[in-house]
Amino acid sequence: METNGSTDVLATDINQEYEVVYRKPSTLVDVAMHYCPGCAHSLVHKLIMEVVEEMDIQEQTIGVAPVGCSVFAYDYMDIDMQEAAHGRACAVATGIKRLMPEKYVFTYQGDGDLAAIGIGETLHAINRGENILIVFMNNAVYGMTSGQMAPTTLPGMWSTTTPGGRDVSFYGQPIRVSELIAQLPGSFYVTRQVVNSSNGVRKTKKALQNAFRYLQMNKGTCMVEIIGNCPSNWKMTPVECSDFIDEQMIKAFPVGDIKVPKL
Amino acid sequence: METNGSTDVLATDINQEYEVVYRKPSTLVDVAMHYCPGCAHSLVHKLIMEVVEEMDIQEQTIGVAPVGCSVFAYDYMDIDMQEAAHGRACAVATGIKRLMPEKYVFTYQGDGDLAAIGIGETLHAINRGENILIVFMNNAVYGMTSGQMAPTTLPGMWSTTTPGGRDVSFYGQPIRVSELIAQLPGSFYVTRQVVNSSNGVRKTKKALQNAFRYLQMNKGTCMVEIIGNCPSNWKMTPVECSDFIDEQMIKAFPVGDIKVPKL
Amino acid sequence: MLEELIVAGFGGQGVLSMGMTLAYAGMVEGKEISWMPSYGPEMRGGTANCITILSSNKISSPILSSFDTAIVLNQPSMDKFAPRVKPGGLVLYESGTILQPTSRTDIDVIGISATAEAIKMKSPKIMNMIILGAYLHLKPVVAIESILEALKKVLPEKYHHMLPLNEQALLRGEELVNSELREGVMLVC
Amino acid sequence: MLEELIVAGFGGQGVLSMGMTLAYAGMVEGKEISWMPSYGPEMRGGTANCITILSSNKISSPILSSFDTAIVLNQPSMDKFAPRVKPGGLVLYESGTILQPTSRTDIDVIGISATAEAIKMKSPKIMNMIILGAYLHLKPVVAIESILEALKKVLPEKYHHMLPLNEQALLRGEELVNSELREGVMLVC
Amino acid sequence: MTEIKLMKGNEALAEAAIQAGCDAYFGYPITPQSEVLEYLAREMPKHGRVVMQAESEVASINMVYGAAGAGFRTMTSSSSPGISLMQEGISYIAGAELPCLIVNVNRAGPGLGTIQPGQGDYFQSTKGGGHGDYRMIVLAPASVQEMADHVYLGFDLADKYRNPVLMLSDGAIGQMMEKVEFRPYKRPEVDKSSWATTGKPKTRSRNYITSLHILPEKMEEHNLKLEEKYRRMREEEVRFEEMNTEDAEYLFVAYGLCARICQKAMDIARSKGLRVGLLRPITLFPYPYQRVSELADKVKLMLSVELNSGQMVEDVRLGVNGKTKVEFFGRLGGMMPTPESIVHHLETLILSKNGN
Amino acid sequence: MTEIKLMKGNEALAEAAIQAGCDAYFGYPITPQSEVLEYLAREMPKHGRVVMQAESEVASINMVYGAAGAGFRTMTSSSSPGISLMQEGISYIAGAELPCLIVNVNRAGPGLGTIQPGQGDYFQSTKGGGHGDYRMIVLAPASVQEMADHVYLGFDLADKYRNPVLMLSDGAIGQMMEKVEFRPYKRPEVDKSSWATTGKPKTRSRNYITSLHILPEKMEEHNLKLEEKYRRMREEEVRFEEMNTEDAEYLFVAYGLCARICQKAMDIARSKGLRVGLLRPITLFPYPYQRVSELADKVKLMLSVELNSGQMVEDVRLGVNGKTKVEFFGRLGGMMPTPESIVHHLETLILSKNGN
Amino acid sequence: MEENTTTVAPKQRKVKGKVEIDIQKCKACELCTVECKEQALKLGDSLNIKGYRYIIADNERCTGCVNCALVCPDAVITVWRTNVKKQKVNVTPEDVREQLKGNIVGSL
Amino acid sequence: MEENTTTVAPKQRKVKGKVEIDIQKCKACELCTVECKEQALKLGDSLNIKGYRYIIADNERCTGCVNCALVCPDAVITVWRTNVKKQKVNVTPEDVREQLKGNIVGSL
Ligand SMILES: Cc1ncc(C[n+]2csc(CCOP(=O)(O)OP(=O)(O)O)c2C)c(N)n1
Ligand SMILES: Cc1ncc(C[n+]2csc(CCOP(=O)(O)OP(=O)(O)O)c2C)c(N)n1
Ligand code: SF4
Ligand code: SF4
Ligand code: SF4
Ligand code: SF4
Ligand code: SF4
Ligand code: SF4
């Protein structure tokens, strides 16, 4: 690994004098990810893999990748995975989980995948109370296909298919998936988080840890919605995206727990 | 028309001495309907056609029939209609309404059609706030295909695909469509009614009248959910069905307005 | 041995189960069998029918255009299927419901007032068994015992107490035919 | 007249727009043209290229396996496309980014440090125009005027104030080639 | 000896699935095959297997994807419109090379059509109704017994080739009752550990299921691998049945229910002195082109009889390749050709032919 | 004279839709054709037309059903996986006889495959990927100009036959730029009042759109009506282009992008002294069987060149019917055959043939 | 049944009603008989062409309350009434359009 | 940049930190630089093989707070720290499994 850092310290004595307080999880494949600079997908991949490593459940975990920029998730997460058809991750996960009830099964989906074409499979899986975790990356845009409107695109927000900004009188309001599915008795734990700051990252990881633990209880579906960014299609720098999230996104998508089990 | 009635009165003097206080609407085609004896579908067809007649909007109204027992609705409603693919009535209605914004467009759908295979199209149409009326016949079963479980089948309720009764730990709770979609800003008027008594029929008709009037305002989607029966698949007489609705169905599906516009 | 039979009538008249019972009986006797129902939105009224074939040899087509026997329980079925009976064949019908039987003279045409009889016996549902009894008396393609055997399979456990009633019905059908014949109906062959 | 050209490099290097500008210029001059981009998840890094064909006759295949000219802006593209240049053809490359040009001797291989030059000119984005200028000096397949004409179409209105800058860049490219040639690069033909 | 049962085709299919060790069934009701789901809903749980009514056919096929991808014996069934909805999923399953069994109890289309039997989905089944170059082995049962037998065969072939297998039945065979015998079945050993997503132990690299190969070079490699598989199927899996072909001057070609009707038509024709034979393809893909070609050298005329407007007849022509006359006879919309009508059609063809 | 523009195929298609008076477009993004939706999202509203991004391809095609059923000029576009999802809807549209334009910018499959160009959806497009017996007129543009021209043609044919028309393009033609000219277009008068659901005035009986005919007798009637329509298409709508066929000893058969590549291959081959011609089917349904058959009498060999594993070649064989040798050459997975490779393949075939 | 009827004898009533049954379309579901407080409706013994025992009305008992007609799924009941003026029940399209101009109307 | 730094000189600090950047995987998104309160990180001028100006660390300023590593999307930052005992930050799988037995744990 080619690295830099203060040169006066050798790796060896580093390990004597210093202790590692953060390192990339071993469950994250050591390759460069294809995501654009600053893309939240890579960050969330990392967090999920940290939890899998810490809980030591690599062998018990099966992931389902969507069609979206994170379609390649299986190239980065060092666990068994399936790549589902666009929008069908929850159906695929149902097929896996029903046959292997003892495993941890999660889907990783974008907003177009989960909330547009896949809303039916998502709702029904949750209504059945499938004991799966849905990691929902809400970046308010179709990333992979280069910037079309998503069901979560903000009112007035530009996209390649809403050149004048999203007109709610034509396309309606952005769908708040988490609030909607929290209505369903089948959902067990529903939370919305951000990852545009170290604190946000801490909370998001905690949410993911909770979710994986709840899966052990087989009490219903867990959803962790993450407000992500899409520098390339928002036409902003990653840092600008972080501000946009604080200033715009979380107004439409309030951050925090939406449904927490009383244990 | 072959009829009976007290024979001492001739049709002629009837019309002198008496006045008609109820007659089948002229907008309902004068043929025998294929529905089973006592089936609520026929009753609701009648009510819709009464409203269309009374509002004199036959020429402005286009209906969309589902795939389900009411697939033949176009044989009975004397208006222009389209027969949609299973579950897609709301998409079809969107196609019609967007091209003819000045028309009254309604869909007529069963619970399997609307809430199972069609939940995606339904939710998105409502979220867009399509100015259509959705008449939702909830009879808690797949009638046409002879009695399989519907998303609205009650817990423990028998169906050909839940021979031991619906197991909520396996299939989850029945979906309360009206409550769910009332969450969406795009819905304008949402109400649930019954037709198992003359009073229920009066209220249901009123709801349908309201809905058609609201359509004129182009403020969003109206849904009139009707708790119907299915004598053939519930394996009950129509009269027994009426009791079952009062005793069981309305517990799971409370009757009344769920979302009323403040005008 | 080869019997190509169609049973036709209204939905609720037990048309399909009559054919099915016969098919089971055929199986009991080790015959080759095929039972082909018309299916569709029967539930919503309309007519039902089934083609039942009993044979000592392998059966090719389960679908036929002409029949050795037609058992018809309502007028539409009479009008539709009587013409399709092979010359020398048999049409057995419910005479309470069917007012115009076929006018063909090259086949046997026999009516039984099974519905009335069934009501007399206080269980309208067994109308079809009365007809079946009549049919088997005219054409003993399987033994009554085999039918009783078959009924055990066709009827759900909880209805097995009805078996005796069904047997009576079968015999009643037999008698009705006899009286009909006594009243001088001529069998063509 | 027929020029079969490929332009290849990293995503952000303006590869596609260079080819497109050339195509527009060709249209301005009434030539037959075809512009075929490689597409895909460029957005997520990776390389981009486009085949641009200018011809006085109708163009058959927009897809080619060998080229008269390859303009390459990164090493992978050099490695991939230099071998596909027809003997006697031209490879023009960005010498700041590409350290190992092809070793072929049967073609002209000319490097231009356009990136450095662009930075000097305080607008890295016009690197591709410098290259284009160099190319047109070596192969005047269209007139500079036509390019400027074309840029009006390619550039959105709001960037039209950049036209002069682009013109400078084109000329700068020309000069760079000349100096290169002065430094004794031999043209094969 | 195993017990002989009298069963509907759909029920025999369902029972066979259980006996074949099917781990999971995902399906959505549709006439004329809802009995499959209903039968399994009653019986599967007793065997601790998974049976689920999905919210749609799209969900069904993708649940199958998930379960099959995890290495389980999985199936779904539907009828024409439902199968159309599965086309994307089927293409994915073929692309990801997942073994599973898909049953189409064909009804008459297009559109909602009617619920009566049809064979209008022949092209969709054999040439690929989904996108891209893929093939499924297509089995065409012609009896209730085969409705059962083809389930075992189908599952085994699916595992052998890591490929979806389609059973193309029709409403009549699904609804009719015949005797059926469930012979003892020995399930071949197959090791799926190299690809099934069962959870990654330290001891092996991760397994993943995908149909995506973004680089054309890689995608073509994958396609060629699939093509090689399909070539092997063409070589090893062609199945057909023939009757009276030794001396046949005229040949009926028909599959499924139509073959049964043609058999009777053949008997009638022979009783009239016409030397008629019957070729019944059992696998529609791979198609018995070879055998068709051989027979083309012997017979004066081939008559393809189908419940559609003429689909399999194209494969017959491809097999014959001009060597003899090929004609078509069919009924549509759920109507059935009677044996007599088939014979009659043949006779008129013979006359007109001699006319020439 | 009309202005000549330089445009991407997808944009030319979109612009032509506007000029053809398309009332409504419903679609869902997918590479390599999202430009169509994006272009129309910018331009359609200016003309007071309806353009909507649907929630899925299933929704898109059913919105098309509704709008077309109301008598409006309606279209959708997608690429392979999305088109697979539309199969049920397409079958409904064909069954209900609704005129509309569907565009498939074909990419390589199966499954998610890759976004690079392909022709793997030939069977799906021409033989019916959906269920039941139905046909669409299938147009195969080979240039940006035709991407525009076929839109006018497609809409007009759809109205003429009350039938869906499919444009089968591919990613390369969709993404490439060429000159395109939008010639003045005169829209033929069509009266849809006898069936379009525009609201029932007292003066006529109600119109309804359906593909359901529950009685087999009625359904068969409907099917026969459709078949008659398809027969007329076969008679009147066959379109193709040919080059150098007068003296050709060898014939390339190719459509779309492949035809362009073959044209260059033909030139190379001729420069080598090989008398090669090219037949480019423009309508894939109806297919130019007749012309293929005529040419089969003249040439020694036909080579079908496709971006798939060999699909159209079956139609070539059906046309040739054994009269001459038919071979296939193709690339897969988004890879493109180079003109040189095609010539090379032809040469080896000629050698091996002379070998025999 | 006759016994346990609690309705006053027809003659005393101010409002008289009559119903007419389109017997060939009646499906004998009996929803109307349950609704009729006056026990004016009962299933007959003879069958219609569809094979259903259609409804027989005893118009001496009918008050014209229209409840039966409202719940009849197959719309086979037509109802007449005397003295309609006093308490108008029938609604013509015109009335409704009238009312619709104002606020929401209840159905009869 | 050096000027407006408000951090105390490294020597005085109790806790010292170090970071290591996997430069070839760095994409120059600069999310880390924003997070680093100590201004220990900044974009360099040289490019990595992907053509990105990768991050340079000034470990004299680093406190090992790991914030940069947390927000780094591409997980290219490794962080060390002295005196870890006092305020344990690193979480080994063991620790977590331990904690998981109890109630929900927060991440570091
Ligand atoms: C059936 C189908 N329709 C459309 C597409 C094209 N497509 C690929 S990804 C995508 C949406 C991606 O957006 P999102 O789910 O939000 O993921 P993101 O890239 O934003 O993370 C679409 C429409 C497809 N591959 N398949
Ligand atoms: C794609 C597709 N899947 C399944 C069917 C079969 N099918 C017809 S109606 C129906 C459900 C009917 O139930 P519901 O919508 O509740 O209507 P009901 O008959 O109860 O009024 C189904 C599954 C179909 N026609 N098309
Ligand atoms: S396009 Fe957007 S979502 Fe996709 S990788 Fe780039 S930044 Fe991330
Ligand atoms: S099956 Fe049920 S829903 Fe369908 S017509 Fe009969 S009663 Fe009504
Ligand atoms: S109108 Fe009222 S009183 Fe008269 S029959 Fe009907 S329900 Fe009875
Ligand atoms: S409610 Fe109507 S259909 Fe039912 S019994 Fe009464 S009159 Fe007949
Ligand atoms: S660990 Fe903390 S102090 Fe050290 S570089 Fe990272 S953010 Fe700065
Ligand atoms: S956050 Fe990571 S990838 Fe981004 S600049 Fe810092 S080190 Fe590089």
Ligand SMILES: [Mg+2]
């Ligand atoms: Mg997104």
Ligand SMILES: [Mg+2]
């Ligand atoms: Mg229902």
